[in-house]
Amino acid sequence: MDRNHLLRQVAYMKNSLFDQGYLDREQFTQLEELQDDANPNFVEEIVTLYYNDSARLIQNMEQTLVNRPIDFVRLEEILHQFKGSSSSIGAKKVNDACTQLREYCSAENTEGCSRTLQLVKQEHAVLRTRLETYFQMVREAG
């Protein structure tokens, strides 16, 4: 497959991520603009960092919902940190799910928190898969 074709595929995949609402176009584009000769894989490195860090935060949120009594203040603190990192990489659907979770957390609604945390995990996992495929294509396109 020639390079131009691969580059078109990369562009198509990226636009799909934007159009389908997985990524915030402005934020992700800004990350790409930070790439230079010294850091040609900056975006992939940041995304990898995000997934390593956010996996831990999700685990911590799950633990707060298992403990009794539930510490909703602690849950909100972890969620705040998770949402901050998610918005920094432009993880739009993940962020939207976090907003829902925060509302249930404020209301101290256990069932709502459990349900929306599952949604957060789902969106987090879907984005990971899409980005892994995207970065593989970027590497192939050189």
Add this chain to the structure above:
Amino acid sequence: MRGGEDKAVNKDGRSKIRALVVDDSMVNRTIHHKLLENLGIENQVVGNGKEAVDAHSSGNYFDLILMDMDMPVMNGIEATRRLRAMGVRSLIAGVTTRSLEQEKQEFMEAGLDDYQEKPLTAAKLVSIIHKINQSSSTPR
């Protein structure tokens, strides 16, 4: 956004300004570090307010401090108060996802010069840097 006209001179007329990034998120520290670096700004990163205070206790000076609000050990509000009490006159910009007016007010009253909502962008950084130039002729 690459250097050039957006590079600022500091109060002493040096062509490079120095910044301190204070954020407990490694993702945000890395992004903010790169944003500043690409603007030609030397910068260090620390993970909480106490480390920011300690960085000044060892005699370092920074033209700009990007201060997150919610951090463990010492949050941004307390760190800002401590730094001002120590006589630190750097431009301190609060950078946070908190959007309630009351929360912003409390952070500003701790001694901030500017406040930006996350995520931080190159444009927001440039607007902060312009304030460094403006404040260089205004006594605190």
